[in-house]
Amino acid sequence: MRAFQYLMPFALVGLMALPSHADTGDAELGEKVFQQCKGCHQVGASAKNRIGPHLNGLFGRKAAGLEGFKYSKSFQRAGAGGLEWHADTLDVFLENPRAMTSGTRMSYRGLKDAQDRAHLIVYLRQFSDNPANIPEADPTAQAVDHDLDPAILALVGDPEYGEYLSGECTTCHQAAGGDDGIPSITLWPEDQFVVAMHAYKNKQRNHPVMQMIAGRLGDEEIAALAAYFKDLEN
Amino acid sequence: MTFNRRMFLGTSAVMAASLAAPMVRAQGKPRVIVIGGGAGGATAARYIAKDSKGEVDVTLIEPTRTYYTCFFSNLYLGDVKDIDDLGHSYGGLAAGGVNVVHDWAVGVDRDAKTVTLASGGSLAYDKLILSPGIDFVDGAVEGWDLTSQNAMPHAYKGGSQTELLKAQLKAMPEGGTFAMVAPPNPYRCPPGPYERVSMVAHYLKANNPTAKIIVADPKPKFSKMALFQEGWNNHYAGMIDWIGEDFGGGEVSVDPGAMTVTIDGEVTKVDVCNVIPAMKAGHIAEIAGVTDGNWAPVNAADMSSKADPDIHVLGDASQQGDMPKSGFSANSQAKVCANAVRGALTGSKVFPAKFSNTCWSLIDTNDGVKVGATYEATDEKIAKVDGFISQTGETADVRKATYEESEGWYAGITADMFGASV
Known part of the structure; x- marks a missing residue:
């Protein structure tokens, strides 16, 4: 101890x-x-x-x-x-x-x-x-509750709005789901999409482009995108 | 089953209807003409056709059958990519319902709302989208005009000019000199000339290591300057001589016959000279009368021209505010424009404008850097919201990941522009 x-x-x-x-x-x-x-x-x-x-x-x-x-x-x-x-x-x-x-x-x-x-x-x-x-060692013994507000996860996204917003994603993430250096986000389960985007927004994930893009998406917009990509057929 | 008369008539009627269908439908449907099949125009055409699900008649006018991207063309100069990696056909757009016309648009009658083609035909529109890219300002570099572009290529439009510059680079004598005349602001792809310097140095280091590069620049500083200069020192020490405004980089003239460059009074004999002159909107924007000075001013909310609400201008040709002139920007603007145009023509929902841009540059193999920002529409302009830039001193792992990401982006944006390849 x-x-x-x-x-x-x-x-x-x-x-x-x-x-x-x-x-x-x-x-x-x-x-x-x-x-x-x-x-x-x-x-x-x-x-x-x-x-x-x-x-x-x-x-x-x-x-x-x-x-x-x-x-x-x-x-x-x-x-x-x-x-x-x-x-x-x-x-x-x-x-x-x-x-x-x-x-x-x-x-x-x-x-x-x-x-x-x-x-x-x-x-x-x-x-x-x-x-x-190690003087700057991690304070390890204390945990913070990061869990997303269940209300955010429960939001029902508008896929039509998501389709419009998706234009900002598909410049890099191929709508057809290809993965050539940038991961596919097509057919991503909705809850995982929402959790991941909020993790960028809250800077728990560290990619600068994604922190920037997610940083200005509201909860409704993230829900809309998740609703659109989960069913995207090509 | 017998083939009775009624069935026969029915089949004929269907056949006749299907033959006549495009004309019949076109008369009733709103018509959009897009001029220019690059990052702005191809994206706008594809999105309007895709999202309107046949409700809008979309025609794209583009002279070339294979589009060579200007973005990533520096990687071809550096032997990182093949020219074929940069070529894209319009088959995917045609399959997606866009009527692709390979011709030059030579006139716009804004009162009659028609576009005249070089072949003599004329097409009517309800909304016209201009995405013509850039042309060069006459007399911008003393001694150079378009007739000199074979001796001293600009290579600032993708395709044959890029190939010509590569051929000249390969033919350089041992220990020869590659000169670049860099452009003044604003111009297409702010980091482009400096990525080009990097990729030329990369090629020369492998094939002609005693060769030199001189850059005459009318600007005191440039995009990602600290990152490029750090990279040049790390990878190409002693090879690159950048002469900025403070050292007479703007006092430049060229002699394409003698292959000399004169910088601040000093004459240098060179083996290759890449002249990137000052730029302006592609000529058709001027013909349409929507330019003010060199560029076409637009409203930020929907990229509509300030001179004509039924004309939209995308990408490099537009004067919109804070976004850099880049393929990424044009693609981003095209989607905002497509949403607004479709809404105006079919009553579909129009969502608020959102723009973003990221520019990746390659300094050496697996040494990638990037700069990016998000933007919003205000009453005056497209205004920057937030941004980031790669840092000097990043680890090799981070730089490699950045380069791999740029390859992913290339695959993504070209699929987004041209649709699935067929």
Whole structure:
């Protein structure tokens, strides 16, 4: 539990600044949460890559950053675009893996409980460099609730408006669904589309073009686009 | 089954109707003529035809049968792309219901609302969309006019000029000199000349490493300047001499016969000279009487001409405000225009204008950079809302991802312009 104690001051600073939070995590409880990850991921002294990459040294690691592990294209793109694993990015990812990388092969629906995420992040943090040795280390023990307002997810989009707005997408994303360096967004399930676009808008995803485009789309507009692309037949 | 008389008559009637159908329908349907089949015109024609589902008669007038994009043509100069990668046919547009006429538009009668073709025919319109791209300002570079374009190519329209410049680049003697006369603002593709310098340097580094590049520029600074200069230092140290306005880059004349360039009084013998003169709207915009000075002013909300509400002007030829003259911008403006034109002709819903642009440039293999912004329509102009630019010192991974993204964009925008390839 030493790691936990070191983390306390960082976590308290975070609590004051952020609107919605869970309490500080507990590594022992995190180890229990990790049971559901163990089928694919190993962590600790003898950890190896299995179905998923090993999680030693995870903090500060670039996404898709382990040599010798075959990552999804989606993760490679996210890593090349600058995504790194820290408490905040892990928290977003663990809550809903597809919010951050639509094409991840991690078949996990997400850990909805912010407190459980906090426990898990503290547990995993022990297998990266000791924060006591790194002055700017992540305040890892505290999780924020990022979940999209259910009202946003429940919005019913107007596909006609979406068709007009889609002109801004199809300059780069081929309507026919081709994928030559820019991912396809055609026939994308509506909820995933909405979650992804809000993740750009809230700067949880880091692509500058998409942050710019999504940044000025309103909730209704994102819903309209999602409604249009989900059924786009060519 | 027997073939009775009634069936026979019925079939004939259907056949007769289908033969006559285009004319009969055209008389009743609103007519849109689009002049120019590039990023603005092809997109506008395709979107109006697609979204109106046959309710609007759309004719595209474009002289060439294969369109070579100006965007990515620098990558052909740098041996990164083949010329065939840049060519696109109009088959997809025709399949999408656009009547494609390969001819020159030579006249516009705004009172009669007709367009005259070089072949002598005349077509009537309810709405006319001009997307003619650019032409060059006469006398912009002393010693150069269009008759010099074989000796000193501009290569600033895609196709044969691009191929000519490439052939001259390949024929350069060892240690020779490639000169560029860069254009004053505003002009098509702000980073274009500097991407071209990069791609020429890339070619020369591999094939003629002692050759030199000189650039005479009438401007004190240019698009993505810090990124290009960083890249030139990293990849092509000592090869490129950029002479900006402060060093007499605007005091330039050329002699296409002697193959010399005179910059601020100093005469240099060169082997290739790429003259990119000052630009203006494609000539048909002037003929139509919708230009004011070099460009055609438009209303930001729908790209309609300030001189004629039934004419819209897209892309490089338009004077709209803050958007750069680029294929991406033209494509973005075309969709706003298509929505407005279709609404005016069929009563379909018209949504508020939204514009965006991103320009990718390639500095060296897998060293891509980009700049982009979003825009909105105000009463005065298309105004910038928000933007971003690549940073100096980015990692090789980020630059490679940016280049791969630009390839994705090329596939995306050409599919968006021309429809599915057939």
